[in-house]
Amino acid sequence: MKAFAVGAQGEQPAHLEIDTPEPDPGEVRVRVTAASVNGFDLAVAAGWMAGFFEHRYPVVLGREFAGVVDAVGEGVSGIDVGDRVLGVVSKPFLREGAFAEYTTAYADGGLIGAPEILTDSEAASLAHTGSTALAILASIPEPEGKKVLVVGATGGVGTLFVQLASAAGAEVIATGRTVDGRELLSELGAAHSVDYATLEASVREIAPDGVDVAVHLKGDPGEFASLVKDGGLLISSVLYSPDMFPDADRLTPVPIAGYPSAEALERLTGLAGSGELRVIVDREHSFDEIGQAFGEYGHETIGNIVIRIG
Numbered sequence: 001m002k003a004f005a006v007g008a009q010g011e012q013p014a015h016l017e018i019d020t021p022e023p024d025p026g027e028v029r030v031r032v033t034a035a036s037v038n039g040f041d042l043a044v045a046a047g048w049m050a051g052f053f054e055h056r057y058p059v060v061l062g063r064e065f066a067g068v069v070d071a072v073g074e075g076v077s078g079i080d081v082g083d084r085v086l087g088v089v090s091k092p093f094l095r096e097g098a099f100a101e102y103t104t105a106y107a108d109g110g111l112i113g114a115p116e117i118l119t120d121s122e123a124a125s126l127a128h129t130g131s132t133a134l135a136i137l138a139s140i141p142e143p144e145g146k147k148v149l150v151v152g153a154t155g156g157v158g159t160l161f162v163q164l165a166s167a168a169g170a171e172v173i174a175t176g177r178t179v180d181g182r183e184l185l186s187e188l189g190a191a192h193s194v195d196y197a198t199l200e201a202s203v204r205e206i207a208p209d210g211v212d213v214a215v216h217l218k219g220d221p222g223e224f225a226s227l228v229k230d231g232g233l234l235i236s237s238v239l240y241s242p243d244m245f246p247d248a249d250r251l252t253p254v255p256i257a258g259y260p261s262a263e264a265l266e267r268l269t270g271l272a273g274s275g276e277l278r279v280i281v282d283r284e285h286s287f288d289e290i291g292q293a294f295g296e297y298g299h300e301t302i303g304n305i306v307i308r309i310g
Contacts (some may be wrong), residue, residue, distance in 0.1 A: 210228055
């Protein structure tokens with residue numbers, strides 16, 4: 001099958017022909033129709049995940065996907081060949097991935113039926129990003145009434161988190177570099193949408209004593225840590241260890257990893273299926289354009305970049 005993968009340690013990712021994976025017990029195989037680009041994928045491609053995950057080469061990149069069940073492993077029930085699903089490749093090692101014609105995922109907690117209301121590209125942009133957004137929200141005790149600054153709010157995780165946090169009663173201050181981005185964040189529920197270029201002045205005007213929580217999804221957290229009150233939370237999906245956080249003696253560092261669960265996927269698909277949660281897709285690329293998509297990631301995109309495969 002065709003895949004975008006790292007063939008061996010130290011190599012750059014490339015379009016390769018590799019064996020089609022077989023589902024292990026408890027897994028299903030999915031014919032992938034779409035997969036979204038995430039920061040995790042770029043980190044794997046750069047070799048930054050070598051210290052965190054075992055790599056079983058060739059390592060196929062791509063974490064979240066949408067597609068159609070193609071084969072069912074031993075012990076799997078409630079999922080049938082032909083089901084349209086969305087999910088995350090979330091194994092304790094890196095091998096299968098979503099940027100391929102086929103991938104495998106855990107039946108329990110790794111995938112779920114895709115709501116009919118979602119396109120393939122939208123469905124492919126919900127499981128990993130949404131699980132991360134839910135994990136961030138869960139790390140904020142009693143979010144109602146708290147001032148929550150979200151830096152990097154126009155990305156896939158950010159656009160979902162803004163909606164979830166606003167619905168939970170938080171006063172969200174969301175950053176965007178473009179007018180279109182800030183207008184969308186306001187539509188999604190942000191109480192304040194501010195230009196990152198004037199971040200400190202804008203936030204000080206809204207919260208003179210500082211915000212209760214800052215959510216770091218992009219950039220250098222040292223540039224805005226001072227905007228958080230003493231003892232406040234600095235939450236990051238980018239930093240993996242408390243010793244990587246600035247002002248750790250003054251703030252409460254909270255590293256987040258967005259591992260999916262059956263409960264999280266159920267909640268996300270329920271909200272998205274009812275129209276209460278919007279999944280934002282900025283653009284789509286073909287499988288042959290994955291390299292271009294990686295180069296565009298994080299550069300004033302709004303929402304998700306999706307690779308169409310099937």
